Amino acid sequence: MGVISLMDKKIILYIIIGLLILGLLIMTFFPGIIQAWTDSSKTGSDKCSPAPGYTEEEWREHMSHHPNIYKDCL
Secondary structure (H helix, E strand, O other): OOOOOHHHHHHHHHHHHHHHHHHHHHHHHOOOHHHHHHHOOOOOHHHHOOOOOOOHHHHHHHHHOOOOOOOOOO
8 A cells, every 4th residue: 555556657657748748739739828828917008019029910910819818909
């Protein structure tokens, strides 16, 4: 009792690896998700001005995908 078997350790390792792969896939297919998440706490003109690496047009398109966050900017 209290000892984790080799099989249990493998299962835990597979779960961790699976979560890491899932996180990488989400970040690959939805690269703007972190920007939207950090912008959800910003207010006023800070939220509406383009983030580093975005052109004005790209930023407007990004904001249009998140109307609940950027409703004041659109």
